[in-house]
Amino acid sequence: MKKFAAREVEEANGTSYPPEFAKAVAGRHYRRLSVAAGLDQFGVNLVRLEPGAWSSQRHWHSDEDEFVIIQSGEAVLVTEEGEMTMQVGDCAGFPAGVEDAHHLINKSDEDCVFLVVGSRSDSDACDYPDIDLKALPGRYSGVGGFTRKDGSHY
């Protein structure tokens, strides 16, 4: 395994959210660093949020731990307890199964870049308390996907 520069990893911008929930993450760009490094036991992404962009819809994971650390700029962390601004070197962690839905919003005028680390558990499901959306288990084996809260497909 050789070193590589994070900036040389291609930036992706896609989302598998249903169209009505995709606009909020249109300004989210991510480099899959751990994939570039040939790893599959956890995920490390370098995420760049344009001004106004959200990191995701606000969610919590049933089975996966999640960790973020700000690399440049600032973003607002939104949880069940409200909002707090995160700046360079600030960290936050979201243990699996804790129903404290979270996301980051770039409310500044500059890009915000953060690293996010997540487990890789095919049993993981996500709940999105603000919207009529849930993510089913099986994300990595390809059988998962998004449905409404009642299980109906978009």
Next chain:
Amino acid sequence: MKKFAAREVEEANGTSYPPEFAKAVAGRHYRRLSVAAGLDQFGVNLVRLEPGAWSSQRHWHSDEDEFVIIQSGEAVLVTEEGEMTMQVGDCAGFPAGVEDAHHLINKSDEDCVFLVVGSRSDSDACDYPDIDLKALPGRYSGVGGFTRKDGSHY
């Protein structure tokens, strides 16, 4: 879960290496960010290497993926293929079971700070090809530990 600043997490400096192998990591300091965040599915440590310090003895993991990204300063990555200098934003990954032993050495005159992410697998063992050392499975359940290559204890 609240945000916290990485710099506010206590810096540790210990090692469980046998004394003859501990000197190389005497200038290695680490902040257990993921532990501070209440996570246990993977480890994220912010490591500071003083000039001359090693990140570890050169090793490879049987069952754990490992990922590093340089945050400030520079360090020399040593693998089976030789040495390469890593600078800010440079990444490297070490997939579980790949026998390419690796470590970082700070050969500069300034501190080097990097993030390291690792899986948490109690079945993991480590081999140290340069020295008479191996790490047994059971590191997280407390039954593992270091022995000589022939299995005898230090």
